[in-house]
Amino acid sequence: MAERILEAAGVLKTFPGVRALDHVSLTFGPGEVHAIAGENGAGKSTLVKVLSGVCRPDAGVLRYQGLRLNLTGPLDAQRIGITAVHQATNLVPQMSIARNLFLGQEPRSRLGLIDLARMHAEAEEIVSGYGLRVDVRRPLRSLPAGARQLVALARASATGARVVIMDEPTSALEPPEIRTLFETVTALRAQGRSIIYVSHRLEELYEICDLVSVLRDGKVVHTGPLAGLDRSRLVSLMLGRSPVRAPAPAPxxxxxxxxxxxxxxxxxxxxxxxxxxxxxxxxxxxxxxxxxxxxxxxxxxxxxxxxxxxxxxxxxxxxxxxxxxxxxxxxxxxVSMLPENRRTEGIVPALSIRDNIALAALPRLSRFGVVSNTRIDRVVETFMRRLRIKAVSPRQRVSELSGGNQQKVLLARWLAMHPxxxxxxxxxxxxxxxxxxxxxxxxxxxxxxxxxxxxxxxxxxxxxxxxxxxxxxxxxxxxxxxxxxxxxxxxxxxxxxxxxxxx
Known part of the structure; x- marks a missing residue:
């Protein structure tokens, strides 16, 4: 059996109304870059959170170097050798670049005080290896987004972690910075570390990754080498479709x-x-x-x-x-827009169906600044009937409706604007x-x-x-x-x- 550094066995994670991970089993070995691919909602982010200790699985087992894990948080994961570089860097913008690099592991003098001179010297040596020519005493927030991402990667590499999880690491990087990142990944692989690489950019996966696991609806639907796996086949696995047979027309x-x-x-x-x-x-x-x-x-x-x-x-x-x-x-x-995430960008859970529908159209339903309840009721009744919204009454809280009916309420809101x-x-x-x-x-x-x-x-x-x-x-x-x-x-x-x- 091939050596394993990190293993997830039968991991299950549910959120209200959603099974984010459905008995996921994966292994990650030394000296390999393992891609995690999948569409939005496939479970990639939840898997990263479980592996890095951000959230705990409801069932299943995590093992690190053969020993069962019970992670209580990200710091717990970092202490044993699992670190994550997230799309939104989890560093401290107000602190200096050097302090961020050594956060929790600052070099100390014989008296137990932080050895600033040594920390700054070592920090300069680390960041220079990533093509950054900066004063490491500056606050991290003073750097552009791409440079902050490289600092986060430098920190993950400098900790000596055996497992480095990279979640959309190139989202804010310029081409030269991406090349630096790839060189770092290659070096980490040569050191025998295990890299878990999450990206929606297929070119990156094929350039830097050895293996790929595809998640769909919280389940692992494929694991295997990337070499020899056709791109169309990979996309088909992500979408749950048959492979394509013909090229598309030109743009x-x-x-x-x-x-x-x-x-x-x-x-x-x-x-x-x-x-x-x-x-x-x-x-x-x-x-x-x-x-x-x-x-x-x-x-x-x-x-x-x-x-x-x-x-x-x-x-x-x-x-x-x-x-x-x-x-x-x-x-x-x-021009009206129905957003993708109705829970965070759409409905107001504490309000009624009536108020949610009328929310955007209130200026149109008022005269001289006075809202006409009669006009609101007429509009709400019209769209509840037209969209067949199933509810006890327009006064029912929208949070009590099914997801489909919440979506209809949002659609009714924007149709009431007569776009x-x-x-x-x-x-x-x-x-x-x-x-x-x-x-x-x-x-x-x-x-x-x-x-x-x-x-x-x-x-x-x-x-x-x-x-x-x-x-x-x-x-x-x-x-x-x-x-x-x-x-x-x-x-x-x-x-x-x-x-x-x-x-």
């Missing part, structure tokens, strides 16, 4: 479809590390799908259009009029089959009524069956636009794994 940029001129145009949307010159057009009565893997830039594109994501450059127009870059400006122009453009981010995620069908039927009705709909979905059937066109993004840029008979599962998956054209 076409802003579509020039038939009919009336675009109602909404997004031109050259750009934000460093997030979006790269994204341009789309959307017409009245059209459902435009956005496809792509986690981190492709779908949600960010929608948020940029809705004024919720600051941009470095680019413009959005509605009916030829430029939008103000704010949520309020977008709403006034008739011209509706941006929907995973509108059927986490809802039952019946509710999903109802939402899809409603989208068809809205399009017939002339509403322009932008649909983000990880459900390929939803994109294939419900969209007039599908734009596929990868690494924050458009790689392909599909229309008509081109919209197939094979075409979308192939586009997700294709190289982006710069032309």
């Amino acid at each position: 076409t940029g802003v579509p020039a479809g038939p009919g009336d001129p675009p109602l909404l145009q997004a031109i050259g949307l750009t934000r460093k590390h997030v979006l790269a010159d994204v341009s789309i057009a959307l017409r009245e009565g059209e459902v435009l799908g956005l496809g792509g893997l986690l981190g492709a830039g779908r949600t960010e594109t929608a948020k940029a259009i809705a004024g919720a994501l600051p941009l470095d450059s680019g413009q959005v127009t509605v009916a030829g009029t430029p939008l103000r870059r704010s949520i309020t400006g977008a709403i006034r122009a008739g 011209r453009v509706l941006l929907l981010d995973e509108p059927t995620r986490g809802v039952d089959i019946g509710t999903k069908a109802e939402v899809q039927d409603l989208l068809d009705e809205l399009a017939v009524d002339g509403l322009a709909v932008l649909l983000i979905s990880s459900d390929l059937d939803e994109l294939v069956d419900g969209c007039d066109r599908v734009v596929v993004l990868r690494d924050g840029a458009i790689v392909t636009e599909l229309s008509g008979s081109e919209i197939t599962e094979d075409g979308i998956i192939s586009a997700m794994t294709s190289a982006r054209s710069d032309g």
Whole structure:
């Protein structure tokens, strides 16, 4: 049996209404870089938290070098040799770079005091190995995001941990910094350490990783060498689909479809590390799908259009009029967005169904600053009936509803604004089959009524069956636009794994 440093056996972790990890069993050996891949909600983040001691499993066993673990927190994990480098660095911004590097392990003098001179000298030597030429006495917060990420990696390496978990480590790095990180990973592998590498960037996995485990719906659906595993096959495993058989068409940029001129145009949307010159057009009565893997830039594109994501450059127009870059400006122009996470960005749990639906439309339902309860009740009744929201009464707390009905309440809120453009981010995620069908039927009705709909979905059937066109993004840029008979599962998956054209 191959040597194991860290092992998870039958790990189960549940949260209210969600089984995040479903009897996950994985082993991590010395001198290997083991990728963890999967779409949003697959269980990757929860697995990282369990392995690094952030949260405890409900069932199952963790073993480190053959001994059973009972981690009580991240410090517990670090003491025995397991450390994690998170996407959001878990260091102390107010402290100096040197103090962050040696946090909890500061060099001491004979009197037991912190030896500042030695700490600063050793810190300078460490960071210089990562290409950082900085004063280590400066606060960590004074560094740009990429440099802070490298400091976090330097700390993880300097602790001598045998297991280093990297969770989206390149999210804020520039190409030279990414190269430094890869060189560090290679060095750690040569030292016999075990690297667990989580990233949505497939190029990184194929460049730096030896093995890959794919999670889907909290379960391990594949573990094996990356060499020889076709990219399309990997994506198919992540999505739960059959491998693709044909390449997708080349990217076409802003579509020039038939009919009336675009109602909404997004031109050259750009934000460093997030979006790269994204341009789309959307017409009245059209459902435009956005496809792509986690981190492709779908949600960010929608948020940029809705004024919720600051941009470095680019413009959005509605009916030829430029939008103000704010949520309020977008709403006034008739652009509404249903967010992906209804619990944190959507519903107000303590309020009633009635109040949640009326929340955004209150200015429209008042006269001279006085809210008309009669008008609110009429609007709420209309949309509860139209969306078939199942509840005891409009006064029932929205938190008492099922997930599907909460999603309908959110949709009702934005429809009550009578938008011209509706941006929907995973509108059927986490809802039952019946509710999903109802939402899809409603989208068809809205399009017939002339509403322009932008649909983000990880459900390929939803994109294939419900969209007039599908734009596929990868690494924050458009790689392909599909229309008509081109919209197939094979075409979308192939586009997700294709190289982006710069032309």
